[in-house]
Amino acid sequence: MxxxxxxxxxxxxxxxxxxxxxxxxxxxxxxxxxxxxxxxxxxxxxxxxxxxxxxxxxxxxxxxxxxxxxxxxxxxxxxxxxxxxxxxxxxxxxxxxxxxxxxxxxxxxxxxxxxxxxxxxxxxxxxxxxxxxxxxxxxxxxxxxxxxxxxxxxxxxxxxxxxxxxxxxxxxxxxxxxxxxxxxxxxxxxxxxxxxxxxxxxxxxxxxxxxxxxxxxxxxQYGSNVFELTFKGDLRKVSESLTANYELVSHTEEMGQVKANIKVNEYSTDNRLLNLVIPVAEIIGFRQVIPSMNDIFIQVVQEYNKTHRQS
Amino acid sequence: MSKIFLVLEREFLTRVRKKSFIIMTILAPLLFAGLMVVPMIIATMDDTKERSIAVIDDSGLFKNKITETEYLKFVYLDGVTVSDIQSTFSESGYYAVLYIGSMVANTPDAVILYSDKQPSMDITSHISSAIKNEIETQKLKTYDIENLDDILKSIKTNVRVRTIKWSKDGEAKESSSELVFGLAYILSFLVYMLIFMFGSQVMRGVIEEKTSRVVEVIVSSVKPFQLMMGKILGIAAVSLLQIVIWLILTFGLVSAAGSIFLDSSKKVVAQKETVTNLMEQAGVAQTVTEAADQPSFANEMMTALSNINFVLIIGGFIFFFIGGYLLYAAMFAAVGSAVDSEADTQQLILPVTIPLILAIVVMVSGLKSPDGSLTFWFSIIPFTSPIIMITRLPYGVPTWELALSAALLVISFVAITWLAAKIYRVGILLYGKKHTWKEMWKWIKYKN
CATH class of the missing domain: 3.40.50.300 (P-loop containing nucleotide triphosphate hydrolases)
Structure with missing residues (x-):
């Protein structure tokens, strides 16, 4: 109620x-x-x-x-x-x-x-x-x-x-x-x-x-299409294996481990992404990135302001 | 209603506990009483220092003719000029040097008083009247009238106008126009001052609440109207308490001082009686006893005082003060709500203070003609009536006029409070900007 x-x-x-x-x-x-x-x-x-x-x-x-x-x-x-x-x-x-x-x-x-x-x-x-x-x-x-x-x-x-x-x-x-x-x-x-x-x-x-x-x-709602992939291996090989349905948003490298944030578009799924990268890297972790409220706040407000400035 | 009372209670208690309130409450009656008693004391005290004045009389008319008093002596110098005495003046011991020119009978400014101090008005007026009388007597003498001295003595008269008022039921009451004038003046000025004083306290309180942001916290549990009313009524309660204490203390002090004063004036009367007895023996009693038959000035004042309707005047004073205060306090509150600091109030406050100042201007003419049409209208119009009606009250006001004025005052303060509350409600929550009357007029039209 x-x-x-x-x-x-x-x-x-x-x-x-x-x-x-x-x-x-x-x-x-x-x-x-x-x-x-x-x-x-x-x-x-x-x-x-x-x-x-x-x-x-x-x-x-x-x-x-x-x-x-x-x-x-x-x-x-x-x-x-x-x-x-x-x-x-x-x-x-x-x-x-x-x-x-x-x-x-x-x-x-x-x-x-x-x-x-x-x-x-x-x-x-x-x-x-x-x-x-x-x-x-x-x-x-x-x-x-x-x-x-x-x-x-x-x-x-x-x-x-x-x-x-x-x-x-x-x-x-x-x-x-x-x-x-x-x-x-x-x-x-x-x-x-x-x-x-x-x-x-x-x-x-x-x-x-x-x-x-x-x-x-x-x-x-705002985090469903970005995934964090943690792996050992070569970032270049991983990024080459990605097709047009995926986009490498950001990455960090630390003590031989790479963390890459990969955006998946509406024509693909997280499972298909995994299938692509498993042959080229040793996967340590894979999880959906849930954005902080701070990110959502900034994103939503900026998007809104952009679209409504034009109208 | 209970919330208005809670706000009222806080306003009242915090203000009454302030040191400034306690000091003002005690000091003001001392000041009022002082203003009334000191002139009385001064009047009973004469200048008791003996002074001698050197007279250089070129006209030769005044030798030993200027009347001396107990404390003022004249020494007539012959063959001395003013410049002679000027060089030795400080050692001579004279208070002043009086020079009378030879043409004194025809040129009014032929008399000069030299001194190293500013001679008091008493002395100059004493000298000028003495010389004037002497010249007049001299001139009369040139007409060769028989028994001139006797005639002059017999025509000396003293006139004082007593005023007696007839009331509608045919009763005749001794009144004193001086007393009524004084009362009207003091009371209406007091109303003006008090409205200003307590009205601006309301304004300052509103600004304080606004700048300290308490107002937000308070209006979350109290309606803005309740907060405003609580403040206005709380300060009204403070003002009433203060006025009542002032009245009691002032009356107490004045009557205490008055009884001391009256004791000494009784002594004077007793002295007069002994003088009369002596004079009777000398055979010149007639004129003096006639004079003694007239009521003494002090006695007359006392009867006039007792004939004033104090219940009506004090009641009217309190009613019109409270009515006027409520009318203006709401406007002061509205102005306070529209600004962020007291410095910003100056322009906004003008429309509020102009009617008050106008009332004071009208009051002055009202004192001269309390029944004039200007005075009448200003005593009916609500914005000036609290002051002007008080001016008229000691002179007597027809009941219907009093009732009309009072009713209009009540109606207008309800209306003004209603309008001011609308401004206040919007203003107290807007910060950081100085607002104009034009904007405030818009706020009045806001729906909620």
């Missing part, structure tokens, strides 16, 4: 179209990555889902029905541009934000205590916000985003501003939240985290959804 669906969202600002017919569907209990270059419209989409701005057209469905004003209590949103009141004390501020999410003061206090202990930041309680570093403030913001235990969590660039250690802590917390049953939608530029965490992705470019799906399917 999809916990969150946006249908044909369109949003126009005075001089440009920020979102053009964007539809996504976030299945319950998954981690959903929203990718895209800067200015593609990710933040606008997240703001619309959080009812901060409204769409010009299209609709948002949440928890199986059209979105309602009260749904905001069941959503935790960490915005991209996040700040805190500099003059307030950490504890006081966290309680304020938790109460705005609908928690009572004692309940907020209890849950904050739990989270502060978990992240080992109890010592910050009486500090002023202005004394915290950016990463420290981000931790506080993360805590208050999840404090009301929402069913749907939305993070806009959750890892920006964190050092690798803290980014890892936050990543593990997000995965743990998913295990506890929450659904997570987040936008990021960090492709490594997408591969590690995401079940589904959507790629938004130039206000449009240009790629959506389960991460494994997406990677299969």
């Amino acid at each position: 999809d916990i969150l669906i946006t249908r044909n969202i369109e949003k126009r600002f005075s001089n440009h179209l920020a979102l053009d017919d964007v539809s996504i569907a976030v299945p319950q209990g998954t981690i959903y990555g929203l990718l895209g270059p800067n200015g593609a419209g990710k933040t606008t989409l997240l703001r619309i889902i959080n009812q901060i701005t409204g769409p010009d057209r299209g609709e948002v469905h949440c928890f199986g029905r059209p979105m309602q004003a009260n749904d905001i209590y069941s959503i935790g949103y960490l915005p991209e541009e996040r700040g805190l009141y500099k003059k307030m004390k950490v504890g006081e501020h966290a309680i304020y934000l938790a109460r705005l999410k609908g928690l009572s003061r004692p309940e907020a206090l209890k849950r904050l205590k739990f989270w502060f202990e978990k992240l080992e930041i109890q010592g910050w309680w009486n500090k002023k916000i202005e004394e915290l570093s950016k990463g420290m403030a981000q931790k506080i913001q993360f805590v208050v985003t999840v404090i009301h235990e929402p069913k749907l969590l939305i993070f806009d660039e959750p890892f920006s501003g964190f050092d690798p250690i803290n980014a890892n802590i936050i990543k593990n917390e997000i995965i743990e939240l998913k295990k506890k049953g929450a659904t997570i939608l987040f936008s990021t530029h960090n492709m490594g985290s997408v591969e590690e965490m995401c079940d589904y992705i959507t790629l938004i470019n130039k206000s449009k959804n240009i790629l959506s799906g389960h991460i494994d399917q997406v990677r299969q």
